[in-house]
Amino acid sequence: MASRRDELNAYTFARKRMVGAFLQPGGGGNDEDAPRPLRAVLPSFVVAAVVVAGFGMWGVLKPAAPPNWDNGKYILQGKSSTTRYVILNDGPNKEPTLHQVLNMSSARLVLAAGATVLSVADDVLDKYPRRGATIGIPYAPDKLPKKDDAGKAKLWSVCDTKSKQNAQSTVGQSVFIAADQDEKTLKDPARVLDENQALYVQQPNLDAKTDGSFYLVDSNGVKHAIGTYNQTGDQINALKLALFGQSPEAQRVTNDWMNTLADGNPVQFPDIPGLGDKPQNSRLDLSDSKQKKVGRLLSFQDAFYVVGLDHLYRITPFQYQLMKYDPRVVSAYGSNEAKADPINASDINKLQPQIDDHLMTEHPDMPTHQLKAVNIGEKPRTVICSTYAGADQDGRIKRTVWADGEYPAKVSANSLSAHVTAGHGLLYRAVDGGVLDTSGQTSSGSYFLITDAGLRYSLPASTAAPTADGSSAPAAPAAPAAKSEANEAQARLDYKDVLPPQVPAEWSKLVPAGPVLDTTAAVQPQNA
Template identity: 95%
Template sequence: MASRRDELNAYTFARKRMVGAFLQPGGGGNDEDAPRPLRAVLPSFVVAAVVVAGFGMWGVLKPAAPPNWDNGKYILQGKSSTTRYVILNDGPNKEPTLHQVLNMASARLVLAAGATVLSVADDVLDKYPRRGATIGIPYAPDKLPKKDDAGKQKLWSVCDTKSKQNAQSTVGQSVFIAADQDEKTLKDPARVLDENQALYIQEPNLDAKTDGSFYLVDSNGVKHAIGTYNQTDEQINALKLALFGQSPEAQRVTKDWTNTLADGYPVQFPDIPGLGDKAQNSHLDMSDSKQKKVGRLLSFQDAFYVVGLDHLYQITPFQYQLMKYDPRMISVYGSSSEAKADPINASDINKLQPQIDNHLMTEHPDMPTHQLKAVNIGEKPRTVICSTYAGAEQDGRIKRTVWADGEYPAKVSANSLSAHVTAGHGLLYRAVDGDTLDASGQASSGSYFLITDAGLRYSLPASTAAPTADGSSAPAAPAAPAAKAEANEAQARLDYKDVLPPQVPAAWSKLVPAGPVLDTTAAAQPQNA
C-alpha cells in the first residue's frame, strides 16, 4: 500500500506533466524549465497594441467627407441625423449654397436627373460656410416607389360597404391599389363574381322626392337599369321580383362607385309579337295543342323558347328567368298557375327549324345570358362590393371585375383620408378619360400622376406651365406617338425617365386623395415659415 509520501510525489509529477503539455519547455530538457505564462502572452499584447494604434492613425488620417461631396450632384444625408440637404448655385454671386430639404421628392426635383444619395458626417455639414433657407414642397412624398415597380400596372379597386341601416349617408368607401397578396385577394375566384352572380344596388336619391336609380350589376362590371322610364310600376316591380325575389332591398352605393361601371342596356321583358293582355293562338304547327299559345315557354335539352304568332323564339336562360314573371303571362297561364317551360318533343323542334328565330339572344350583346343570383342581398349577403379595374382588353376596352365579400380586401384604418396602397409599392401612371383606352397600353394623352404607399396621388406637370387653381397642371398638347417614351422633366428628375406610365381610367384615379403638385419650380421655393 502506497504511503502518503508516495501519493504526494505522484501528484507533483502529474501536475508538472500537465503544465509542460500546455507550455513550451525552455529547451534544457528538464521538466522544471517550463516558461512563465507572461513569456507566452506578451507577443499577443504587442500585436494588439499595433492594431489599435493602426486604427487610431486611420481615424486621424481618414477624410472627414467623401471626395467632391459638395459638387452639387448629390442628395446629402447626415450620417446621424438623416437630414437631407442639397447644394445649389443660388448664392448672391451664384456660389454654392447648402440647403436643407423637406423631403426626398423635393431633393430630387431640384437636382439634375440621376442624382444619388451620399452620406456625410453631420459636423461636416454643420461647418459648411454658406447655408441657405430650407426648401421643398410641403407634404411631398419622402418615400418613392422603386423604378422597376413604378411602371408596373396594379389592380385598382373601389369598394363600398353597406351600413347597418343601409342609409346613403353612412355608406363606407375605400380605394385599393393592390399588389402582391392584396392583388391575390382581389383575384380570388371565390369572391370575384362569376357569370351566374350579380349585385343589386341603388344610386343616391336625385332629390328629396326622387329615388335613385336601381341597377343590376353583372360580373363584367356592367350596370343595367331595372326597367325604363316609360314602363309602369307593375312592370318594374315584376322585373325586380324575377331577378331578386320577394321584397328585395337594394344595397345603397355612392355615385362615385357606379361611375366606375360600364353602362349597359336596361333590363326589360323580351318583346314577343302577339303577346299581350289577351291570349292568342299561334300559327305554328305543334303536336301539343296546349303549347300553341303565344307566350308559352318551352324547353328542349338546355335551350329555352317562347311561342310567337309565326315564329318560335329562342331565348337565353336570363331571358327565361325574366319571362316567367312577365305580367303578360297571366293571359297565357292564368293567375293561379306558375309560368314555367314545358318540354317540347324532338319531332316538333325538327319540324319547326325554319320558324325558329334567335335574334332575341343577340339583340343586346352586353346583356347577361345566364340565370343570375344577387350575392349582396338575402341570406348571408356579401355587402362589401368592389369595382375593379384590371387593365385593358386587346381592343382597348376597359377590363372590369366585380368582387364581393363580408370584409374589405385588406385592412384599412378607420376614417382614413387616403387610399390603401400595398406597402412598398407605388405607380407612375396616366389618368385618361373615356371607356376605351389606347390598345397599345400606353396613353398618348392624359395627366401624369405618381402614387406612393402613403395613399396619395401627386400630379406631375407634363410641361413647365404653372399649376391651375385646383392644383392640377394646365392641359398639355397630346404627345406624338414617337414622343411617348420621352419623360417630362419632373419624371426624369424623380428617377423615372425610362418608365412608360400605364393607363388608369380617370373614374378610379380621381377617387385617390390628391397631394401637392410635384413641380421643379415649387421644389426650390424657400420654406421659412
C-alpha cells in the first residue's frame, strides 16, 4: 500500500505533466521540466505597467495647446465644446484678443486667406487673458461647400405645380440646384420634353378685369403667346383648338416661372396670298380639280404644302397642324374635314419653279414638329420645370423643360429655401441678359455663394476688408474694386482659385437670400 509521501509524489508528477502539456518545456529534456507559470506572466505585467506609466507621464508633460496657436492665423475650435474662436490684434493697444465667432464663414472672413482649423483644449481657451466680444454675421453659413465642388456648374431648375383647383393663388413653386442623382433626374429623357412635346400655360391675370395671356412652351424653353392682341376671340380659340383640342384648360403658372423662359414669336396661322374668308380658285396647274382652291392642303411623302394663288407653299408639320383649323382653310373644304390630300409626283415635278418654302423659315424660333401638350388631357404631368442647362459656345443660354407628376427631388413642406443637393453648393456670378460672356475677360454681375442650406449669400463688391490686426485694407480704385473685393472675400472663404460659373439672374433671384458675406460685418460685435 502506497504511503502518503508516494501519493504526494504521484500528484506532483501528474500536475507537472499537465502543465508541461500546455507550456513549452524549459529545454532540459525532462518531461517534468516545465516553466513556472508566474515566470511567464510576471514580465507581461511589468511591461504593461511601464506602458501605462509612460502614457500617464505623456499626458502630464504634453502641452495643452499646439505651439503658436494664438498667433492669429488659425480658426480655433474648442475640443469639447466645438465653439469657434479667432484671435485678432484689436485690443486697446493692438494686443491679441480672443473672440468667439458665430460661424465658420465669419471666422474665415476675418482672417487671412488660407486659415486652417486648429483644435485647442477648452480650458486653455477659457484661461486666455484677453477676451473680446462675440463677433460674426448672424445666420451666415457654418457649413461651406468644398472648393472642388463650388466651381462646378449645376443644373438650375424652377418648378411650378398645379393645384387641384388650378387657382393662381395655390400654384406651388420650388427651386432646385441639382447635382448627382438630382441632376440625373432633371436630365431623364423620359421626363424632359422632346421636339414633339409642349406645355400649355396661362400667366397670372394682369388685373381684376384682364386675364393672363395663354402660352405654348416648347422643348427649348421658348414661350409663344397664343395669338396677338389684334386677333378676334374666334381666331384665338381656333388656334387653341388646333394645338390643344376641345375646351382645354391651361395650367396656371407664376410670373417668376415665365420670366425664366425665352421670348418667342406668337403662334399665328400662316398668311397665304389669296387666302381669305371666301374660297377662290388657284391658277396652279394641278391634275386634280378639287385641289385647285387657295388654302387646300397637300402632302407628298413626308412634306406638306398649301395651295396659294400662284404658288405652292411648303409648310412645316407644325404649320400643317395649325392650318387644319384655320377658318379660312376650313372654308376651302366646304363640309369636308380639312386634311392633306396626296399630290402626285408629276404635279410636284411640274410645279418645282412655283414651290415657295419661305414660310418654313419665316420665324426660326417656332417649333417645326406637330406638338402634343403633356400637362393637359389624360395623365397630365403638372409639375413643370424650366431648367437652365448652361450656355453654348456663343454664350446663348440653353434651356430644357421637364415635366412629371412629382418634383425632381423631395422638398420640405412650406420650405422657404431652395433645394440644393446635400453636400453641394456653388460660388457663381449672376448676370443679366440672354447671352453670357464666353471670353472670360469681364467680371460684370453679382457674386453669390449658395450652400446646401438653400440660401444664396452675396459677396460684396465695395467694402474694405479688415485684416487680422484689426485695421482695414486701403481703398482700391473705383474701376477694379468690384472684382478685387469679390476676389478677396472669395479667397478668404478658401475659394481663391475657383472660377465662378455664370448663372442668369432670372434663376438666381428665385433662391431666397441670406445675409451678405461682408468682411467688415464679420468683425462686428454680436452681444445682443
